[in-house]
Amino acid sequence: VGQPPHSSERLFQEAPSGVAMGLAWTALGGQTLFVEARGRVPASSESMADATLSLDATASADGTSDVPSSSSKSSPRPRNAGPRMKVTGKLGKVMGESSEIALTYARIFLRELEPKNEFLDHAHIHLNMPEGATPKDGPSAGVTMTSALLSMALDRPVKRDMAMTGEVTLTGKVLRVGGIKEKTLAARRENVDKLVLPMSNQADYLELKPYLRAGLTAHFVDHYDDVYRLAFEDTGAPMPSGSR
Amino acid sequence: VGQPPHSSERLFQEAPSGVAMGLAWTALGGQTLFVEARGRVPASSESMADATLSLDATASADGTSDVPSSSSKSSPRPRNAGPRMKVTGKLGKVMGESSEIALTYARIFLRELEPKNEFLDHAHIHLNMPEGATPKDGPSAGVTMTSALLSMALDRPVKRDMAMTGEVTLTGKVLRVGGIKEKTLAARRENVDKLVLPMSNQADYLELKPYLRAGLTAHFVDHYDDVYRLAFEDTGAPMPSGSR
Amino acid sequence: VGQPPHSSERLFQEAPSGVAMGLAWTALGGQTLFVEARGRVPASSESMADATLSLDATASADGTSDVPSSSSKSSPRPRNAGPRMKVTGKLGKVMGESSEIALTYARIFLRELEPKNEFLDHAHIHLNMPEGATPKDGPSAGVTMTSALLSMALDRPVKRDMAMTGEVTLTGKVLRVGGIKEKTLAARRENVDKLVLPMSNQADYLELKPYLRAGLTAHFVDHYDDVYRLAFEDTGAPMPSGSR
Numbered sequence: 001v002g003q004p005p006h007s008s009e010r011l012f013q014e015a016p017s018g019v020a021m022g023l024a025w026t027a028l029g030g031q032t033l034f035v036e037a038r039g040r041v042p043a044s045s046e047s048m049a050d051a052t053l054s055l056d057a058t059a060s061a062d063g064t065s066d067v068p069s070s071s072s073k074s075s076p077r078p079r080n081a082g083p084r085m086k087v088t089g090k091l092g093k094v095m096g097e098s099s100e101i102a103l104t105y106a107r108i109f110l111r112e113l114e115p116k117n118e119f120l121d122h123a124h125i126h127l128n129m130p131e132g133a134t135p136k137d138g139p140s141a142g143v144t145m146t147s148a149l150l151s152m153a154l155d156r157p158v159k160r161d162m163a164m165t166g167e168v169t170l171t172g173k174v175l176r177v178g179g180i181k182e183k184t185l186a187a188r189r190e191n192v193d194k195l196v197l198p199m200s201n202q203a204d205y206l207e208l209k210p211y212l213r214a215g216l217t218a219h220f221v222d223h224y225d226d227v228y229r230l231a232f233e234d235t236g237a238p239m240p241s242g243s244r
Numbered sequence: 245v246g247q248p249p250h251s252s253e254r255l256f257q258e259a260p261s262g263v264a265m266g267l268a269w270t271a272l273g274g275q276t277l278f279v280e281a282r283g284r285v286p287a288s289s290e291s292m293a294d295a296t297l298s299l300d301a302t303a304s305a306d307g308t309s310d311v312p313s314s315s316s317k318s319s320p321r322p323r324n325a326g327p328r329m330k331v332t333g334k335l336g337k338v339m340g341e342s343s344e345i346a347l348t349y350a351r352i353f354l355r356e357l358e359p360k361n362e363f364l365d366h367a368h369i370h371l372n373m374p375e376g377a378t379p380k381d382g383p384s385a386g387v388t389m390t391s392a393l394l395s396m397a398l399d400r401p402v403k404r405d406m407a408m409t410g411e412v413t414l415t416g417k418v419l420r421v422g423g424i425k426e427k428t429l430a431a432r433r434e435n436v437d438k439l440v441l442p443m444s445n446q447a448d449y450l451e452l453k454p455y456l457r458a459g460l461t462a463h464f465v466d467h468y469d470d471v472y473r474l475a476f477e478d479t480g481a482p483m484p485s486g487s488r
Numbered sequence: 489v490g491q492p493p494h495s496s497e498r499l500f501q502e503a504p505s506g507v508a509m510g511l512a513w514t515a516l517g518g519q520t521l522f523v524e525a526r527g528r529v530p531a532s533s534e535s536m537a538d539a540t541l542s543l544d545a546t547a548s549a550d551g552t553s554d555v556p557s558s559s560s561k562s563s564p565r566p567r568n569a570g571p572r573m574k575v576t577g578k579l580g581k582v583m584g585e586s587s588e589i590a591l592t593y594a595r596i597f598l599r600e601l602e603p604k605n606e607f608l609d610h611a612h613i614h615l616n617m618p619e620g621a622t623p624k625d626g627p628s629a630g631v632t633m634t635s636a637l638l639s640m641a642l643d644r645p646v647k648r649d650m651a652m653t654g655e656v657t658l659t660g661k662v663l664r665v666g667g668i669k670e671k672t673l674a675a676r677r678e679n680v681d682k683l684v685l686p687m688s689n690q691a692d693y694l695e696l697k698p699y700l701r702a703g704l705t706a707h708f709v710d711h712y713d714d715v716y717r718l719a720f721e722d723t724g725a726p727m728p729s730g731s732r
Contacts, residue, residue, distance in 0.1 A: 138377055
């Protein structure tokens with residue numbers, strides 16, 4: 001069970017902003033599972049707003065407008081109508097819902113962290129989980145999806161060689177997941193050196209034989225705040241104030 | 245069947261606003277089932293509203309406005325076009341419908357309670373029921389969902405250590421549910437001390453062996469008004485006037 | 489296993505802009521698989537913008553307009569609402585998702601390559617994979633679809649006699665695919681002379697008997713940047729700066 005230094009087949013060695021590394025557990029064992037988030041605020045949304053404003057100015061100037069300005073105002077509305085995200089990667093129903101929870105929670109988290117950063121509210125987001133032919137399901141990529149979305153919105157890469165797993169809830173709780181042994185084996189095989197695991201999985205991890213954990217540093221968390229601190233500290237990303 | 249003081253694996257010990265504790269009943273027994281509600285009135289709708297107001301003001305100032313101010317007022321309308329809510333947590337059809345009933349009824353209830361509080365009419369709401377991999381169904385989380393929504397809209401936490409179960413109707417009736425024994429066992433195991441149960445389940449509860457009910461205070465209700473009073477009294481939340 | 493000069497049944501000998509040649513792998517063996525992309529920026533979107541502007545001018549000029557200009561303004565919005573693409577060719581779910589990844593990535597790629605080229609953001613695009621009666625699935629046409637979309641947007645044909653295969657991710661990674669042997673046989677049969685394959689398939693290719701590879705030049709890539717360089721060099725298309 002030696003760990004040759006360069007045998008990793010991990011998709012990313014150093015990942016760009018918007019990418020986070022998770023751990024999946026399948027019938028065939030554990031494996032790293034990346035989440036890629038890309039997004040862009042459509043250019044038309046700014047110019048649109050301007051056009052609307054100038055119309056209003058004109059209309060009020062001569063006071064005779066019959067233009068239903070309200071509905072021109074409501075035109076940007078749909079942009080905010082909840083998650084606007086495309087998700088690909090052969091995801092099952094639970095993982096699809098997990099991506100929606102991740103987006104809602106990342107929006108809440110970002111609003112507290114950087115109130116002026118509205119990227120997640122306005123961008124068209126595409127979340128992809130390679131490899132597209134492999135079916136994926138379950139809620140345990142919640143923390144990974146949340147981190148990928150925040151990494152994209154902050155334009156800061158997640159700390160390298162860190163893999164994470166855990167269901168996330170709308171209030172940021174990090175819930176227990178399955179397959180800790182298989183995920184740990186996968187992490188070692190792929191030369192991960194930092195693991196972020198749910199606090200409620202601590203016993204599962206500690207009962208693994210020590211040689212299976214050699215070379216890994218595991219962090220146990222029960223709130224996403226701590227996942228975030230671990231994933232983004234020393235990257236220049238803003239840190240949340242206080243703790244819970 | 246002792247009740248050790250710190251063995252609870254309950255997801256929340258002290259829950260924030262927007263979270264309520266229910267009780268589920270599955271083939272494997274009873275368990276606590278939390279509902280998390282998060283929501284936000286989109287920023288663009290305020291600035292939007294402001295813009296609309298100033299336009300209307302200007303237009304009416306010179307007395308020539310033909311601005312369909314009703315439709316400018318109705319611009320937020322599409323947001324009200326039925327429940328605007330995302331629901332996650334592997335819910336079956338009945339529980340999905342139950343969430344819609346909860347939202348409609350919470351809106352009605354809030355309108356009577358705090359007429360100026362339009363949060364539930366304007367916010368984009370996301371309701372989540374951890375744990376995402378566990379299928380959930382049935383109408384008995386109705387009172388819990390309603391309470392989570394009201395807690396969010398009022399920004400008041402539900403009283404701690406209280407669990408509730410009951411179908412709710414659009415007129416606030418609280419209907420009988422199944423699994424009272426299993427739910428009671430789960431409540432004790434998770435250190436709940438106050439139960440809110442449908443009045444029509446009173447006999448089911450009272451026929452349980454006394455030691456199964458030790459340490460629990462059960463409240464029996466037939467209208468959501470009483471669920472609300474129990475869940476929010478002494479929290480600073482407004483109380484409904486009168487009774488039915 | 490000779491290679492008669494004119495026996496190819498390949499659909500295109502010289503393909504126009506918007507077409508790229510891939511390689512499919514089915515139970516019946518390998519075959520070439522073309523992707524056709526056609527698109528057009530709807531006239532209404534320019535004229536719409538113009539019309540809106542001139543309408544506003546008119547409306548404020550004579551103050552009597554009753555035209556709901558607002559809705560003409562909101563009309564361009566939906567164009568940006570994520571991929572607006574029709575996809576045909578009896579594609580399975582994975583290949584459908586693959587086409588969405590290809591479009592998102594081609595948009596990102598084009599934005600870096602030619603920032604003023606907004607074709608992929610505004611056009612109504614139709615992607616077709618003949619032959620329509622043959623079911624197709626899997627992610628390995630990702631690089632081919634991306635190349636077809638870029639070829640269309642740049643109006644430059646892909647280099648002729650080049651076939652490619654590989655899953656593409658949202659960050660441009662090119663991932664391993666299956667059926668290298670069958671695809672190589674198909675490429676030779678169809679008189680392809682340049683192959684673009686994922687770097688992670690290099691071993692699969694090199695272990696093929698040399699006579700199976702005779703006449704083919706294979707290029708191994710791990711990022712779409714390199715697919716692009718190979719497919720469009722010397723065609724007059726702009727080249728990406730730098731490398732990764």
